[in-house]
Structures are given as C-alpha cells and as structure tokens.
Amino acid sequence: MKFSSALKFNAVAEWWDEYIAYDALKKYIYQLEKTQHDQSSYHDLETNERASLVNRAAETDAVFVPLLEKELKKICAFYEAQEKELIDEVTQLEELVQQQDEAGMAGNHYLDGPFEDDEDEDEDEDSLSRSPRRRRRISSSAGHRMSLSASGSRAIPELAPHDHRRSISSTSSDGHLESPPVSPTAPFGKISRLANKLTPDFMRNSVSSTHDNVWMSKSDYAYDTRLLFKRRITTLYISVTSLKSYVEVNHSGFRKILKKYDKVTYRELKDAYLHGSVEPAPPFTAASRATLTTLVTRLVDLYAKCVTRGDRGLAKQQLRLHQRENIAWERDTVWRQMIGRERRGDGETLGPAGASLLKEEEEDSKPGMLFQWGPARFRATKKKIALLVAVAIFVALLNTQVVDVDKPEANRCFAVLIFCTVLWATEAIPLFVTSLMVPLLLVCSSVIRDDSEDPVALPPPAATKYIFSVMFSPTIMLLIGGFTISSALSKTNIDRVLITRVLSLAGTRPSTVLLAFMGVSCFASMWISNVAAPTLCFTLIRPILRNLPPKSSFAPCLILAIALAANIGGQSSPISSPQNLIAIGEMDPPVSWGQWFIVALPVSAISLLLIWGLLLTAYRPARSPDGGRDIEIKLIRPTRERFSLKQWWVTFVCLVTIALWCFAHQIEGLFGDMGVIAIIPIVAFFATGVLKKDDFEQFAWTIVFLAMGGIALGKGVTSSGLLEVLDLIIRDLLDGVSLYNVVLILSPVVLVISTFISHTIAAVLLVPIAKEVGASLPEPHRNLLIFITGLICSAGMGMPVSGFPNQTAATQEDEMGVLYLTNIDFLKNGVPASIIATLVVSTVGFLLMQAIGLK
Structure with a gap:
C-alpha cells in the first residue's frame, strides 16, 4: 500500500489537517525534479557547449527544507496543545477518583435544574461541528457532569438511573462492566441526559446509608458510578493512544518523504534532517514518548481501580479492546463516508432517493x-x-x-x-x-471413451476420475513453479535492482534508452512473466515521462515499445507465458530448455531489433515537439542497495532451478519431469520464509485454471474420437503440400486468432490442431509445428486487447489523466510489429528448428 493511502487509512479523521501534507510535498518534489533536469541540461547558444551549473543541489535543498520546517512547526504546535490538555484531564480525573474514594457511598447528589436535559442535548449536538480539542472537552464534561454537595465542594459524578442501565452497558460473565466502543471525539450527551433525570427520591432509595467502598459495592449507585468513570477513562485512553499513533504516523511521513526526495533529486538529506530537526522536536523526543506512556499507565491504573477491582491485566486487555473497536468503527464509518462523498463529487450527500435516482441513471446510461x-x-x-x-x-x-x-x-x-x-x-x-x-x-x-479397440463412452464416475487426473499435469506444476520464481524476484526487489543497473548504462539518447527498455522488458518477461514485467517497467519510466516536453512523441513510443517487447519476451523462455507451457505439454518428447533457447533467443533478439527500427521510423522520438534541438532523457541511476543474504539465496535457487530445467532430459532418471523440478523453488522459498501464505494466495490462479481447462478440453477431443475426424479432414486439405508451405499457411491463421483472443486461449485451441497437422504430413513434424504455433501465439499484438502487456499499456495516463496511446498507435505500429515477429518465427525460427533436428 502506498504511504499516502496508509496515511489516510490510519489517521484520525478529525485531525486530518494536522498531519504532514505528504501528497503536497510529493508534488513539490516532482516539480523540483523537473526544474533540476531542465537546469542540468541547459544549453549555451554562444559557445555551443553545456554550461556547468553549480550548487543546484544546494538550491533544491533551500527550496524544500522550508516546506518541511513549516509542516514540522504545525505538527509540534498541535501535539503540544493536545498533550497539555490530556495531562490536565487525566490529572482532573485522578482528583475525581480520589474525591469519590473520600465520599464513599454517602455522596449528596442534587440536580442543578429540572430542565437541564434539553440544553445539554443542544450543546452535545453543537459540539459535533467544533474542533477536535473542544469536542473532546465537551464529551468528557457531558459524560461526567459534577454537582455541588451541601457544603459547596466538588462531589462525585451524577448517575444514570437504574431502569436505563442495561441499555447503556452490560455485565460480563466475571462481573465486570462492558460497554460499546467509544470514539475519542464522540460526545456522551446520552449519559449526561440520563444522569440529569435523577431525582432526590431515587437517590435516597439507591444510596446505602453505610460508607462501603463504591468500587466493590453491588448497589445500583455504585454500578452507575463505576459506569460513568469507565466511560471517561476509556475516552481519555483512546485519545492518548490516538495521539501516540499521530506521532508515529507523522514520523513515518517525514522519513518517507525525505526518502522520496533523496531518491528523485539524488540528494542525501534524509539522515541529516531526521536527526537534526525531526527527532529533537517535541512530539518525537524520548521525553514526549515517556509522557504519553505515563499517561497510558495512569489510565490503566484508574481503570483497574474503578472497573476491574484491581485486576490490572484485565484492565489493560479491556482498554485495548475498546481501542481496536474504535479504530474499526472509524475506518468503517468515517472514511467510508468520506470516500463516498469524494466519489460523488464535492462532498455531496445523497439521500436514499438521490442514491436510487443516481443508480437508475447509471443503469440507463x-x-x-x-x-x-x-x-x-x-x-x-x-x-x-x-x-x-x-x-x-x-x-x-x-x-x-x-x-x-x-x-x-x-x-x-x-x-x-x-x-x-x-x-x-x-x-x-x-x-x-x-x-x-x-x-x-x-x-x-458422455464424451470420454475407454482405450479398448472398440471404444465406448465411460460412465460418469470413471470419466470424472480420468478427466481430473489429466488436468493437474506436470505442465501445471511448471506454471506454478514459474509463479513462485516471479514472486520471489519481485518480493526481494531483485528485479528492480538488476533492471535499474542495466538501464543506468543506457545513457540519455532517446534511441539508446528505447532499446535498453525494450531489452529489459523482454528479459524481465522471460522470468517474471509478461504480465508483471511491463507493469514494473511502466513504474520505472515515470520519472522520464514527467521530465519530457509536452506532446513529446517519445512518451507513447516508449510505452508501446515496452508492451511489444514484453510480448516478444513471452516467446523467450518456457515459463515466460502459459502458451509456451501448453506447447511443451503437447510435444512428444518435449523439447529441453536448451533447445528452446537455441531457437527462441535468436528469434526474439531479431524481432526486437526490427520492431525497434519500426518504432524509431514511425515516431522519431528524438525530435523535440517544437522543432528545436533533440530531447535528452533523464539518466536512470542504479539503486544503492547491496544484495542481502535473502537476495543471494533467491538468486542461487533460481539459477539452480533454471539449470536443472535446461538439462531436464539428461537427468530425467532422477527427477522424471520438469514439473517435479518446479517443486524445488516452492519448497526453498516458502520453507525459509522468503514467501508467505499470502504470496501463495496471490498467484495468478485464474491462469492456472485456464490452462487446466485447456488440457482437459484437449484430452476430451482426443478421447472422443473428434481428433481422428479432424485428422482425415486435414489430410485431405494438405495432401501433397510441403512442410514449409504448411508453415506459411498455419502462421497467419495463428496470428489472426491470437490477435483477437487471449494468447493462452489461442494456444489451447490451436496447439492440438498443429499437432494433428504435423502428424498428418508424409514425414511427421508434430513438435516443429507445435513449437511454431506456440511462438506465434505470443506475436499477436496488433490490438489493445491482444495480450496482457498491450492491455496494461493501453491504460497508461499522463498527469492530466490523458491516455498516452490510442487505437491508432496499435494499428499503425502493433500490426506491423506482429507481422514482423511472425515472419521471423516462420523463417529464422523454422531454420533453427530444422538445424537442431526437431521433428
């Protein structure tokens, strides 16, 4: 979760303006980055040389530090006011508890006036629109209104009547009081109004004439007294813990925004400012933390005395429960209402009729x-x-x-x-x-038949066992192993470290940067799937896009290049896309990883270079929109993080697994199949804590079930005899046609189908057909045609809906919410790129397959 979202989710809603303005500071950082980039690329027209700009970093600090100081001053002022008020209220509460001890069960209680209830209700309602500090003060006083004794001194709080007691709270099985969750700023006018309805006659009947300990007595008066003290202690406890959370969130905010500043502007301000300015400030000092901890301890002691009969452990447990309930209540009500208002626009509040009308209008539209x-x-x-x-x-x-x-x-x-x-x-x-x-x-x-010479349909129980036994094949296990490697590389940040180090060598020329990103996107798609790889690359290019001139052609060119390269990367390794695994699963015998790389890597490299040339010709990304000098790209610098022990472990396991996959045929006597080898990274990463249960649950299980359904359908086509029928038809159509002519006929068919439907579904439908076509040739070439079909399925990238990378690229927007790419971009460049990649597969790929003796 981004920190800006975490800040909103963990903040006290009514204190929102008092938190660090994280989003505003982040916008300032991006403005400083743009200014810094423009100044660093200043061009001297007279000498035709780049001028050396001095002290630009110091000027950037001089602009940003005052903004931080302003936020720090605001937070300190708010904290000091809150801390002083809480200290006063806790002290006052301790005095009230002491006075109650002295009064015992013989307190003298009289109302200030018979009609005070209506005034209290108006006061409580008015308090809802006041500031947080004033509201809490009203809440505390309303819940514990004090009356004067006969001698004019302060006495114990007024009580709630006996007949309303069960609607206010309940008694737990161990005899202690229980009450609903309490908000730190919610008024307790209800308790006050109930207390004001007391009469002298009621009090005379409720109060015992003895001076027993009110905290231990079971009388109605003692019960109601403990209830009112409990409500006030709980309110103060939630207020103190909310202030502690306020301090922690703001400290994280300063740390995060300084880290963002150092990363974007290549400065090292974080440690100096945190240690020199933030940590010595009042909210973040050890003394302030000790003060809040002391307040919490005092409130726990009061709660133990007034409510839990001296059981301090139980007091702490109940107070924490109230705190959790309050947090859950705020998140479920306050922020949900705020989000709803934002979605409706300008904070408009719709009643039931308005919401119903809006829903009908949406349905009609x-x-x-x-x-x-x-x-x-x-x-x-x-x-x-x-x-x-x-x-x-x-x-x-x-x-x-x-x-x-x-x-x-x-x-x-x-x-x-x-x-x-x-x-x-x-x-x-x-x-x-x-x-x-x-x-x-x-x-x-009743599609599944048995394997006898005269096959008949299997009964449903036998058919069920057969179809489920073939669905979970070694191919599926290989797919899950690929997901595991992808998740481990992403979670340990290895992918970002390697990618930024490669991109740091690209320089600032647009054509070189474009090729570097295409190479990185293609390579990343080989190992972390062609779904995650473009998403990662789109995140890395954000600083570049922010610093481009308006309407620069480099932005759409770069985004489209990353998507097309990710599609090409889907060809490059057996685990880079599900269609490759489906193809391998249909081969007999399946090709080894080494054979796959011998064919796929040259094909991918040639396709990548040709598509790069196509994009340079179509977009001319180096040109400035205003016709001036060529643009320069912001240099990407590598991350400064060193590899940790966990990262080295992940790298080692991945390399060992890939090496075993490459030599799977040579060691099949030990492992049997590549699907068994895929279990190695699963055990290595989940057993050592690199990946957790949540990571396993976030795997792309929809793709797994998609592949399982395709395998089941393929087995059904084979078992039912439909494949035999198709075999006869295909033999008649291709009678006398040479192998290469079959390739030229099959390639455009596969390309068209994979352009308009999912690449995985295209493989599910077309790989069995390619297998049967290969078997029907005079000299069978099943594996060769399956291999070509699997590679061309990844080449269908002419439409925005053609594959995951295109779908992700089509949704990329600039800072104004305008899409970078249109359908025209895909038609003018994606369609030619698809044709280029298909021709490379059907020519270079075909020759390489024959060179390795693939049949």
Whole structure:
C-alpha cells in the first residue's frame, strides 16, 4: 500500500489537517525534479557547449527544507496543545477518583435544574461541528457532569438511573462492566441526559446509608458510578493512544518523504534532517514518548481501580479492546463516508432517493438495449447476447449430426468445443469460469471413451476420475513453479535492482534508452512473466515521462515499445507465458530448455531489433515537439542497495532451478519431469520464509485454471474420437503440400486468432490442431509445428486487447489523466510489429528448428 493511502487509512479523521501534507510535498518534489533536469541540461547558444551549473543541489535543498520546517512547526504546535490538555484531564480525573474514594457511598447528589436535559442535548449536538480539542472537552464534561454537595465542594459524578442501565452497558460473565466502543471525539450527551433525570427520591432509595467502598459495592449507585468513570477513562485512553499513533504516523511521513526526495533529486538529506530537526522536536523526543506512556499507565491504573477491582491485566486487555473497536468503527464509518462523498463529487450527500435516482441513471446510461416486463428490467448487453448465442449454438449442435454418425461422442465433443470457443472469444463470462465448465460438460455429455479397440463412452464416475487426473499435469506444476520464481524476484526487489543497473548504462539518447527498455522488458518477461514485467517497467519510466516536453512523441513510443517487447519476451523462455507451457505439454518428447533457447533467443533478439527500427521510423522520438534541438532523457541511476543474504539465496535457487530445467532430459532418471523440478523453488522459498501464505494466495490462479481447462478440453477431443475426424479432414486439405508451405499457411491463421483472443486461449485451441497437422504430413513434424504455433501465439499484438502487456499499456495516463496511446498507435505500429515477429518465427525460427533436428 502506498504511504499516502496508509496515511489516510490510519489517521484520525478529525485531525486530518494536522498531519504532514505528504501528497503536497510529493508534488513539490516532482516539480523540483523537473526544474533540476531542465537546469542540468541547459544549453549555451554562444559557445555551443553545456554550461556547468553549480550548487543546484544546494538550491533544491533551500527550496524544500522550508516546506518541511513549516509542516514540522504545525505538527509540534498541535501535539503540544493536545498533550497539555490530556495531562490536565487525566490529572482532573485522578482528583475525581480520589474525591469519590473520600465520599464513599454517602455522596449528596442534587440536580442543578429540572430542565437541564434539553440544553445539554443542544450543546452535545453543537459540539459535533467544533474542533477536535473542544469536542473532546465537551464529551468528557457531558459524560461526567459534577454537582455541588451541601457544603459547596466538588462531589462525585451524577448517575444514570437504574431502569436505563442495561441499555447503556452490560455485565460480563466475571462481573465486570462492558460497554460499546467509544470514539475519542464522540460526545456522551446520552449519559449526561440520563444522569440529569435523577431525582432526590431515587437517590435516597439507591444510596446505602453505610460508607462501603463504591468500587466493590453491588448497589445500583455504585454500578452507575463505576459506569460513568469507565466511560471517561476509556475516552481519555483512546485519545492518548490516538495521539501516540499521530506521532508515529507523522514520523513515518517525514522519513518517507525525505526518502522520496533523496531518491528523485539524488540528494542525501534524509539522515541529516531526521536527526537534526525531526527527532529533537517535541512530539518525537524520548521525553514526549515517556509522557504519553505515563499517561497510558495512569489510565490503566484508574481503570483497574474503578472497573476491574484491581485486576490490572484485565484492565489493560479491556482498554485495548475498546481501542481496536474504535479504530474499526472509524475506518468503517468515517472514511467510508468520506470516500463516498469524494466519489460523488464535492462532498455531496445523497439521500436514499438521490442514491436510487443516481443508480437508475447509471443503469440507463449503460450500453445495450433495455427491456421491461412489468416491474422487471433487463438490459441486453453484448456479453449477455454472446452468452445466449453460445448456449443456442451448443443446444443446436447437440441435436445435429455434424460429425461421423458412428461417433456420437465426437459429435458431442464438437458441440462442447464450439461452445467453449465462443465463450472464450467473446469473454461473455470470465475465461477461467469457462475453463472450469470444461470437465463438467465433458462428463455430463458422455464424451470420454475407454482405450479398448472398440471404444465406448465411460460412465460418469470413471470419466470424472480420468478427466481430473489429466488436468493437474506436470505442465501445471511448471506454471506454478514459474509463479513462485516471479514472486520471489519481485518480493526481494531483485528485479528492480538488476533492471535499474542495466538501464543506468543506457545513457540519455532517446534511441539508446528505447532499446535498453525494450531489452529489459523482454528479459524481465522471460522470468517474471509478461504480465508483471511491463507493469514494473511502466513504474520505472515515470520519472522520464514527467521530465519530457509536452506532446513529446517519445512518451507513447516508449510505452508501446515496452508492451511489444514484453510480448516478444513471452516467446523467450518456457515459463515466460502459459502458451509456451501448453506447447511443451503437447510435444512428444518435449523439447529441453536448451533447445528452446537455441531457437527462441535468436528469434526474439531479431524481432526486437526490427520492431525497434519500426518504432524509431514511425515516431522519431528524438525530435523535440517544437522543432528545436533533440530531447535528452533523464539518466536512470542504479539503486544503492547491496544484495542481502535473502537476495543471494533467491538468486542461487533460481539459477539452480533454471539449470536443472535446461538439462531436464539428461537427468530425467532422477527427477522424471520438469514439473517435479518446479517443486524445488516452492519448497526453498516458502520453507525459509522468503514467501508467505499470502504470496501463495496471490498467484495468478485464474491462469492456472485456464490452462487446466485447456488440457482437459484437449484430452476430451482426443478421447472422443473428434481428433481422428479432424485428422482425415486435414489430410485431405494438405495432401501433397510441403512442410514449409504448411508453415506459411498455419502462421497467419495463428496470428489472426491470437490477435483477437487471449494468447493462452489461442494456444489451447490451436496447439492440438498443429499437432494433428504435423502428424498428418508424409514425414511427421508434430513438435516443429507445435513449437511454431506456440511462438506465434505470443506475436499477436496488433490490438489493445491482444495480450496482457498491450492491455496494461493501453491504460497508461499522463498527469492530466490523458491516455498516452490510442487505437491508432496499435494499428499503425502493433500490426506491423506482429507481422514482423511472425515472419521471423516462420523463417529464422523454422531454420533453427530444422538445424537442431526437431521433428
């Protein structure tokens, strides 16, 4: 979570203006960064040389430090006022407890006036709009209004009547008082109003004539007295702990903003300012911490005496429970209301009618045809229509003989195949939900057959065992192992360290920086998936984009380059994308990692260079928008962090795992399959605490289930006999066609399909077809065609929806909320890039596959 969000979430809502202005300071830092960059690239027109600018760093500090001083002064003033008030209130409360001890059970209580309740209610309601300090003062006095005794001295607090007691609090099983959570600023006018309804007759009946200890007595008067003291102690305890949290949050705020300043402006102000200015300030000194700790201890002692009958451990436990309940209440009410107002705009408050009207307007503004049948309303959106069409096609195909009459299982499997293809292509329902439907449809449609010479459909129990046994294959385990490596590299910050060190060598020339980012995006996609890699790169280019001239063509060029390179990176290693794993799973025997790299790395490198040239020609990113001198890019400097022991451990495990994958065929007598090797990083990282349970839960399980559904569908096509039917059709179509002509026919088909649907789904549908096409050739070349199909699936990148990297790039916005890329950018550059990558696979890739003897 970003600190700005954490600050809002942990702050006391009514003190919001008193916290460090973190967002404003961060904006100043970015302004200083832009100024610093402009000044450092100053060009002397007379000498045609770069002028040396002196003391720019000192000038930056001179601007930023006063802003910090202003925030520090504000925080100190607020803290000192709060601390003094809390000390006074705790002292006053201790005096009241002492007076109650002296009065015992014989206090003299009379009302100040019979109609005081209405005035108190108005006062409490008015207090809701006052400052936090004034509000808490009213809360404390309202909850514990004092009356004068006959002698004119201060006496014990007024009491709540017996008949209202159970609605205010309850008694726990051990006899102690319990009450609802208390806000540090919420008024307690209810307690005050109840207390003001007391009458002398009631008091005479409630108070014993003896002088027993009020803290131990079980009378109504003693109960109500303890209740009122409990409410005030709890209120003060929450106030003190809130002030402690205020100090901690602001100290973190100064540390975070100084770290951001040093990182952006390449300064070293953090340690000097923290030790020289922040830590000696009143809220952050050891004496201030000791004061707040002492106040907490005094309140715990009072609570133990007044409420828990001397049990200090129980007192501390109950006070902490009240504190947690108060925090939960504030987060669930105050911030939810504030967020709701911000979403509605300008803090407008809508009543139930307004909210209902807004909801109806939103419904009416959605695309699609609206149908109404009586009170019911139905909107026919594209996805709903696609779902209805898919169901209609499925029902029609089940009742139509499309395939061979002698193979009813194949006909039903064809209906399942078309139904899932339509749902995957239109995304009428989530992709992984369609995948989960595959085993359900295969079993219920009696598609799975046995392996006898005259195969018959398996009964549902046997079909269920078979389909679930093949879904969790070694390919799935390999996919989970890839997720584990990706998560470990990201969590230990290894990816950022390596990437920034590589990019620091790129210099400031736009063309060189563009190629460097493409190389980094491609390489990162090989190991941390082509979903996470572009997201990381987009984070790293933010400082560059902030310092570019307005309307510079380098910004969209760089964003599109990162997305296209990430797609190319999806080809480069077996674990870089699910389509590669699906291809390997269908190969017999599967290619080794070494064979994959021999083909994929040259193909990826050539594609990357050609696409780089395409983007340079299309965008000319070095040119300034105003036609002046060429732009220069802000230099990316490497992180200063050294590798920790944990980072070295992660690096070692990753390298060992990759090495074992590369030699999987040579050591299959020990490990059996690459899926077993994938267990090594899972055990190594989760057993040593590098990754936690939460990291495991955050894996892309939707992709896992997507791949499992594809495997199940492929097995269903094979088992049902549908593949045999397709084999005959393909043999007739490709009779007499040479191997390379098959490659030239298959490549554009795969490219078009993978451009408009998910790359993974394209592989699920097309890899089995490529396998059957390869088997139907005079000289079988199953693995070769499967390999080509898997690589081209990653080359479909001509549309914003073509793959995860394109989808991420299409959402990138500038500081004004304007998108960097449009559909035209993808059509003019993404489509040619897709064609280039496909041609490289079908030419260079084909030759390399033949060179290594792939069949």
